[in-house]
Amino acid sequence: MGKKRKQVEREIPEAPKKDDVAAPRPKRTLLGWKDKTDDKETDYPSSPVFRNREKVLVTCSRRIAYRYRHLMLDVVSLLPHCKKDNKVESKESKGATLNELVELRNSSSCLYFECRKQKDLYLWMAKCPNGPSVKFLVNAVHTMEELKLTGNHLKGSRPILTFSSNFDKQPHWKLLKELIMQIFEIPKDHRKSKPYHDHVFVFSIVDDHIWFRNYQITVPHKETDKVDRGGLDNMTLVEVGPRFCLNPIKIFGGSFGGPTLYVNPYYVSPNQIRALEKKKKAGKYAKKIKAKTKRKMHAAENQLEPNEFADLWKD
Numbered sequence: 001m002g003k004k005r006k007q008v009e010r011e012i013p014e015a016p017k018k019d020d021v022a023a024p025r026p027k028r029t030l031l032g033w034k035d036k037t038d039d040k041e042t043d044y045p046s047s048p049v050f051r052n053r054e055k056v057l058v059t060c061s062r063r064i065a066y067r068y069r070h071l072m073l074d075v076v077s078l079l080p081h082c083k084k085d086n087k088v089e090s091k092e093s094k095g096a097t098l099n100e101l102v103e104l105r106n107s108s109s110c111l112y113f114e115c116r117k118q119k120d121l122y123l124w125m126a127k128c129p130n131g132p133s134v135k136f137l138v139n140a141v142h143t144m145e146e147l148k149l150t151g152n153h154l155k156g157s158r159p160i161l162t163f164s165s166n167f168d169k170q171p172h173w174k175l176l177k178e179l180i181m182q183i184f185e186i187p188k189d190h191r192k193s194k195p196y197h198d199h200v201f202v203f204s205i206v207d208d209h210i211w212f213r214n215y216q217i218t219v220p221h222k223e224t225d226k227v228d229r230g231g232l233d234n235m236t237l238v239e240v241g242p243r244f245c246l247n248p249i250k251i252f253g254g255s256f257g258g259p260t261l262y263v264n265p266y267y268v269s270p271n272q273i274r275a276l277e278k279k280k281k282a283g284k285y286a287k288k289i290k291a292k293t294k295r296k297m298h299a300a301e302n303q304l305e306p307n308e309f310a311d312l313w314k315d
Contacts, residue, residue: 052187056082060113061090068121070143074242080156080192095256102128120270131254136246144241151216151240153199158186166205172262210246
């Protein structure tokens with residue numbers, strides 16, 4: 001028979017002390033790991049991190065002209081935090097339809113390109129669903145394909161927004177500045193944006209119009225492909241495009257409607273301009289006909305005397 005094995009008493013492991021317990025794992029978020037700090041250890045409570053969740057819905061009306069459609073696509077390429085949707089009929093009830101679309105697409109703002117008579121382009125900027133909203137007439141439209149400029153920047157990079165000093169003079173310009181900042185500013189750490197600043201959006205007021213320009217930031221480099229110390233002062237701007245001019249018409253308190261907060265007293269609709277041009281052309285033709293009849297009457301009243309040498313060389 002084999003020998004019996006000696007029974008060895010197993011040592012029971014001691015319970016871990018409180019000090020030896022590992023710290024709890026931090027909570028994971030979409031933007032990385034979030035460290036939790038106890039409020040008791042600090043003199044002030046930990047403030048929540050602010051995240052800009054701005055999303056812009058970009059759409060247009062039916063029967064839009066090709067140049068204006070290309071402008072809308074250029075704006076979509078400049079804003080990685082926007083969402084493009086199908087065309088919406090340009091009717092009086094478009095406000096309710098657009099507000100419903102914005103809610104369905106989980107957005108907070110809307111850019112609506114409305115084309116009328118395939119000639120005039122109107123741009124609506126609205127904060128949905130409570131407002132405010134602004135209606136612009138778009139003039140001097142130049143798309144990227146038309147301009148053929150030499151500037152180029154990374155697609156999806158975050159722009160630097162610059163405004164002229166005129167925006168701080170009157171209250172309606174201040175409101176427009178805040179609305180443009182919220183719509184055109186790309187949120188930080190957005191999943192479709194790049195963490196670079198290599199272009200500038202310029203908004204300037206000239207003759208009560210807002211002019212938009214997009215410039216690339218170019219930095220001089222050496223052969224070693226490094227920037228000199230202090231070389232950032234030599235940065236230059238190269239225009240990329242597109243270009244357009246915004247003429248504000250009305251500012252509403254609600255989204256695509258509501259109480260009117262501001263009316264532009266210098267605004268003249270394109271229909272009135274075309275009517276005045278037709279009247280000028282009609283007046284020019286009427287003057288021409290009147291001059292012809294006046295000439296005939298003058299010739300009939302003042303007939304020339306017969307010339308006695310008229311038949312001299314006929315024989």
